[in-house]
Amino acid sequence: MEVTNNLLSKIATNNGHGENSPYFDGWKAYDANPFHPQRHPDGVIQMGLAENQLSFDLIQQWIEANPNASICTPQGASDFKHTAIFQDYHGLKEFRIALTNFMNRVRGNRVKFDPDRIVMSGGATGAHETMAFCLANPGEAFLVPTPYYPGFDRDLRWRTGVQLLPVVCESSNNFMITREALETAYEKAKLANIKVKGLLITNPSNPLGTFLDRETLKDLVSFINEKNIHIICDEIYAGTVTMGDEFVSIAEVIKEVKCNLDLVHLVYSLSKDMGFPGFRVGIVYSYNDNVVTIARKMSSFGLVSTQTQHMLASMLSDDKFTENFISESRLRLARRHDMFTRGLAQVGIGSLESKAGLFFWMDLRRFLKEPTFESEMTFWRIIINEIKLNVSPGQSFHCSEPGWFRVCFANMDDETTMVALWRIKTFVRKNRNLEINTKRQYWQNNQHLRLSSKRLDDILTPHRMSPHSPLASPLVRAQN
Numbered sequence: 001m002e003v004t005n006n007l008l009s010k011i012a013t014n015n016g017h018g019e020n021s022p023y024f025d026g027w028k029a030y031d032a033n034p035f036h037p038q039r040h041p042d043g044v045i046q047m048g049l050a051e052n053q054l055s056f057d058l059i060q061q062w063i064e065a066n067p068n069a070s071i072c073t074p075q076g077a078s079d080f081k082h083t084a085i086f087q088d089y090h091g092l093k094e095f096r097i098a099l100t101n102f103m104n105r106v107r108g109n110r111v112k113f114d115p116d117r118i119v120m121s122g123g124a125t126g127a128h129e130t131m132a133f134c135l136a137n138p139g140e141a142f143l144v145p146t147p148y149y150p151g152f153d154r155d156l157r158w159r160t161g162v163q164l165l166p167v168v169c170e171s172s173n174n175f176m177i178t179r180e181a182l183e184t185a186y187e188k189a190k191l192a193n194i195k196v197k198g199l200l201i202t203n204p205s206n207p208l209g210t211f212l213d214r215e216t217l218k219d220l221v222s223f224i225n226e227k228n229i230h231i232i233c234d235e236i237y238a239g240t241v242t243m244g245d246e247f248v249s250i251a252e253v254i255k256e257v258k259c260n261l262d263l264v265h266l267v268y269s270l271s272k273d274m275g276f277p278g279f280r281v282g283i284v285y286s287y288n289d290n291v292v293t294i295a296r297k298m299s300s301f302g303l304v305s306t307q308t309q310h311m312l313a314s315m316l317s318d319d320k321f322t323e324n325f326i327s328e329s330r331l332r333l334a335r336r337h338d339m340f341t342r343g344l345a346q347v348g349i350g351s352l353e354s355k356a357g358l359f360f361w362m363d364l365r366r367f368l369k370e371p372t373f374e375s376e377m378t379f380w381r382i383i384i385n386e387i388k389l390n391v392s393p394g395q396s397f398h399c400s401e402p403g404w405f406r407v408c409f410a411n412m413d414d415e416t417t418m419v420a421l422w423r424i425k426t427f428v429r430k431n432r433n434l435e436i437n438t439k440r441q442y443w444q445n446n447q448h449l450r451l452s453s454k455r456l457d458d459i460l461t462p463h464r465m466s467p468h469s470p471l472a473s474p475l476v477r478a479q480n
């Protein structure tokens with residue numbers, strides 16, 4: 001193997017892709033034995049995939065009603081040649097306009113993005129690499145609050161040689177990003193002689209499913225301005241926030257605080273809000289003119305196919321459709337979230353209160369034999385091999401505390417969700433002895449945590465609450 005590797009580049013053969021993590025191991029376990037209700041009812045259920053599949057019926061209806069949006073239908077074929085030969089790396093103007101309109105709408109039209117600042121990339125994955133390439137030299141670093149999306153280790157680091165340094169966030173304050181944690185990480189880098197070039201945040205957060213309030217965002221903007229470093233905001237989950245709750249974009253906050261706009265950059269994609277990861281539509285949106293120019297030159301490496309741009313330009317400029325899609329999708333996500341977390345609450349399993357994302361952050365600390373990452377792995381193997389669910393362990397998100405797991409809930413149908421819930425409930429009821437802390441001790445030790453299964457409650461009246469509402473569950477009792 002070593003001989004073979006000597007024939008190849010060091011970067012290509014290093015471990016930078018990160019495939020050796022438990023995050024990807026879970027996917028492999030699923031691939032080896034995937035659940036199917038009839039063919040493999042005992043298979044592994046994939047709950048490690050942040051996909052938004054709950055509103056595809058709406059997309060299909062639109063596609064059927066708009067055959068001229070495709071260049072492969074009799075109605076749209078006259079655009080085939082023009083679309084097939086177009087390859088300008090600025091992208092189709094109508095696509096950029098439609099995309100910015102969509103981005104504005106997702107943010108409640110409180111911001112107005114400029115289509116000329118849109119730079120295309122192969123998904124947010126490509127956008128992150130572009131950002132790292134534009135902003136930092138090999139060996140320089142970005143601070144990243146933990147827990148964070150494991151793909152960042154690959155996207156920002158692998159080919160650029162850039163480093164990611166954790167900003168340690170903890171459950172004691174619901175994993176909030178504090179000034180103190182930022183300063184500590186910054187000072188640590190300085191002591192190690194590492195030049196910090198920026199702060200990378202994901203808002204709403206993957207894996208937490210939470211989003212930042214205006215004050216925290218303002219504080220982050222002051223921090224990066226004081227240090228004269230960049231901020232990259234990944235807002236890929238902006239459109240998954242529960243209806244009635246207001247997502248605040250960095251694009252809003254920079255209008256309200258003094259800020260060097262050359263330091264501010266957004267990453268976005270249609271992989272989550274629209275549920276189109278296969279289309280590889282990602283973008284860099286920078287307020288820095290030089291970054292826009294350089295990133296655009298780089299976009300030759302990850303252009304979005306013109307066929308995709310053409311179709312999406314049509315779909316995303318249909319205001320009635322996008323308005324309805326966003327609100328319906330947000331409602332369905334919240335319902336699914338509640339269905340799952342309330343079901344878990346019935347057997348005393350809590351999660352971090354969250355109102356966004358395609359996942360929640362499940363608290364299984366009391367099932368660990370010891371509060372160590374080894375114990376977390378041991379319990380994760382039980383989840384994969386016995387309960388047959390692929391949920392992702394916190395350590396793969398660089399979480400500083402063992403016992404947290406990310407559970408994705410929007411990549412499956414209701415029936416599969418019920419099977420997953422049933423499996424967990426059955427396991428917990430059969431294995432009460434696995435719980436190391438008594439419930440009483442557990443809750444006493446965690447008074448500071450706001451553990452809740454509620455996501456929809458603010459907008460739904462009681463008669464629409466889930467039939468699985470854990471009115472008598474230990475979780476609710478503990479909150480009272």
Ligand SMILES: Cc1ncc(COP(=O)(O)O)c(C=O)c1O
Nearest residue numbers: 123124125149202206269271277
């Ligand atoms: C926070 C975050 N950023 C980026 C990505 C990659 O997205 P894309 O499919 O657009 O490359 C993901 C995917 O899960 C993600 O969660």
